[in-house]
Amino acid sequence: MERAPRILFAGGGTGGHVYPAIAVADAVRRLVPEAAIAFAGTETRMEWDAVPRAGYPIHPITVVGLQRRLTPANLVFPFKLVRGLVQSRRLIEAFDPDVVVGTGGFVAGPVLLAAHLHGRPLVLQEQNAYPGMTNRLLARWAAEVHIAFPEAQQAFPPGKCVLSGNPTRAALRTADPHEARRHFELPEGAGGAGAPVLLVFGGSLGSQALNAAMERHLAALLDAGDVFVIWQTGSRYFERLQARVPAHPRLRLVPYIDRMDLAYAAADVALCRAGAITCSELMVTGTPAVLVPSPNVAEDHQTVNARSMERAGAAVLLPEARLEADLVEAVRGLLQDPERRAAMAAAARAQARPDAAERIAHAVLARAGYRLATTV
Structure with a gap:
């Protein structure tokens, strides 16, 4: 019997990163109700409230952004980065995802890096015409990068981008x-x-x-x-x-x-x-x-x-x-x-691409090795 797909989402900090992830997770659940879905996020950011409200479990990852200016806050960055990587590695081993989806924000960095080191396929979703730093750094290891604006493909490796649009509410x-x-x-x-x-x-x-x-x-x-x-x-x-x-x-x-x-x-x-x-x-x-x-x-x-x-x-x-x-x-x-x-x-x-969530969900399930009867 085929195992139900196990999908881990990582993204947060702002609604622009969190809500697209939830929209794709909802589409996955509509397509495969038995799918196991979980999120990784930061306890101090909006995903910690938004994800449980949407009905999904979320696991804490310690993360802090590297400030672009010289500031004492950057002194703790290496220590929190190491802690976040350790937490991410444990989460990957415990949840055992078939695919990990990153939608941007600092929390996606350690989680997707740990997933890559464990040999799990990565799928990215980039909301903006000018991609964020996290997705730009992770793209080298991603199997696919789903973009919403054609201009974004200039920032990613050739052949990886799919123009799917941003998931929006039905x-x-x-x-x-x-x-x-x-x-x-x-x-x-x-x-x-x-x-x-x-x-x-x-x-x-x-x-x-x-x-x-x-x-x-x-x-x-x-x-x-x-x-x-x-x-x-x-x-x-x-x-x-x-x-x-x-x-x-x-x-x-x-x-x-x-x-x-x-x-x-x-x-x-x-x-x-x-x-x-x-x-x-x-x-x-x-x-x-x-x-x-x-x-x-x-x-x-x-x-x-x-x-x-x-x-x-x-x-x-x-x-x-x-x-x-x-x-x-x-x-x-x-x-x-x-x-x-x-x-x-x-x-x-x-x-507009009103079916963006469903398109990305199909791609995620395919990377998870799950076969659907139909495709978008």
Whole structure:
């Protein structure tokens, strides 16, 4: 009797690393319900809560990032690296995975290195157009590297990349625009269309730069006469902004949006950062966007993501340095041009890969030596 596949996932630190891993794990479980799935992560980072909530066991690995500047924190790096490698070796021996999947973040380093030394096949998933350091270092040992942006293949060894896309939630593809408008109390016009809607968000924690620019220019955006604004501030900024921003019948000011599927379905234009998962969600939902890359991320990878979207005709790149000067013109230009929005939506959907999780899951199971009756 064929052994059920055993798959270990390693990735963490941010949602951009954690949620793609969970999406692929969910796809594996749909394909092979008896599969044994486990995660490796860091107790102090978000994966420690997100993975158990998704229904998977997680094992602790000690890891710390090497700072790019001279700092006393780097003195403990060698000791924690050794400890993490020992923990990773023990985990590989105990769980006995058929394949190990890395989605980036420092924790993937020791786990995948230990797996390689034990002769286990490695599969990487890279979310960004400019790959992270961990995946770049591990790629030499990987059997496959699944990428979301064509530009990423330049950073990896030839012949290893598969353009699979970023795994995204299935609910994004099935959200009903009518339900979305009701959810946010937005009017509907003939045929289900309504007043144009601008969706503003800076991730779950919010963006200080986006919030400051919106506070300054909100009146100019609402002066268009029929524009509605859904503005997710982030929980840490909400109370201050709620006290300072005047209430308006066409403004929906919220700390957090737990139904992003409905938010995308309601929006005509998004003003947001250019994280990899956000870009992939914009593609899947066909949402025209003004992308403001964060300048505070490694290797400025959000700018590379945004440029890829802009080249495809799916978004407008607005550097943070030009945010105050150009926000109103960039957003109004799209809200007032339905033909351009339609072209951008089509371009976004043309770049989308809504079956990314299933494609990667099939590849992972194949590397695990598990034979499926069908393939994607």
